[in-house]
Amino acid sequence: MSASSSLLLPFDPGLRVLVADDNELNQLVVCRALEEWNIVATTAENGRQAVELASTQPFDAVLMDIQMPEMDGYEATRRLRRHQHLKQLPIIGLTASFSPTDQARALAAGMNETLPKPFEPTLLHASLVRHTARIRPSVTVRPPAAAPDPTDIGTIRPEWHLLDELAAGNEAFIAQIITTFLQQTPSLYQQLATADRQDLARMAHKLKGQIVYFGVPAIQQCLEKLERPLSPADAEAAPHLVAMVGHQLAALYPHLELRLQNQLRR
Known part of the structure; x- marks a missing residue:
């Protein structure tokens, strides 16, 4: 904890x-x-x-x-x-x-x-x-970390502190979160990649809800752009952003799988 x-x-x-x-x-x-x-x-x-x-x-x-x-x-x-x-x-x-x-x-x-x-x-x-009004403990809030450049694939690696804090050191629970993410996210990305303009924002928002627990602001930034109302110029850039998210997810998955493997060896 x-x-x-x-x-x-x-x-x-x-x-x-x-x-x-x-x-x-x-x-x-x-x-x-x-x-x-x-x-x-x-x-x-x-x-x-x-x-x-x-x-x-x-x-x-x-x-x-x-x-x-x-x-x-x-x-x-x-x-x-x-x-x-x-x-x-x-x-x-x-x-x-x-x-x-x-x-x-x-x-x-x-x-x-x-x-x-x-x-x-x-x-x-x-x-x-x-x-x-049940209890009033003293707490300390951690300031948010600065976001990396979303075009830099080398920055796509999980920041574990949030998930570790939420799980209070329970590795089995972290493994459950990672497994659920790995099972659901590829399908969600395929839905994002094939979404029409009307459904693009909805799918981007849903996928962002999966990403947030792994501390990867670069992916979140791309998805936030896709979930906003698209101007004509934004609509032209949308396919590039969707492809970028795909590359970023591909870079993220091995880090998550490695943590699962390390958990299984214990």
Whole structure:
């Protein structure tokens, strides 16, 4: 367990938290962290399911992804706030597109606050403490690392500190995350490579949700460009960006496979 993780005290009494996210890998990582903090997590795969669950079951807080199928996090939050007994329910947005506009939309929809993805355990824990008033430990937040040049394939290697911190030293859990990533990501990339202009942003966002836990900003930068509305000039550059992501993933996979192999030898 990392030094900062050791300061994240379990909630007493424990919490019940709804995790609304359509990305299985995100669910796995978030729920793992919540379990370490004496939190029982229930998952929803889209906004509509989140509204159904939160309307009929008692929760102490909701972690709401912004971009989800069927109903996004903004609309799901608005619908929850229409219920009198849910007007004070803490709803914390989690989004990979952490811009001032996104934050303003989230607050207008009724969220208490938004946090960036991949989430920093210290920030998420502090947010839950703030909105549930169960415990108030002291924590230290690590500043974000500078992003490398996305055109430099030599920089494509995982930065393990975030995953190590989330897993609290549990190598079996890290192996599960890597295995899930290696199983799902090639198919997601193929969908990105064959997506039309309308689906390109959606697939880029979904693939970025897989990448964030491995600390590879170069790939994230390419995917962020692809998930924005494309101007005519951007549309011409999109095939190059998609191809770049493919090369970057090909450079990343061996690092992940090596860590799996090292785990199996232990």
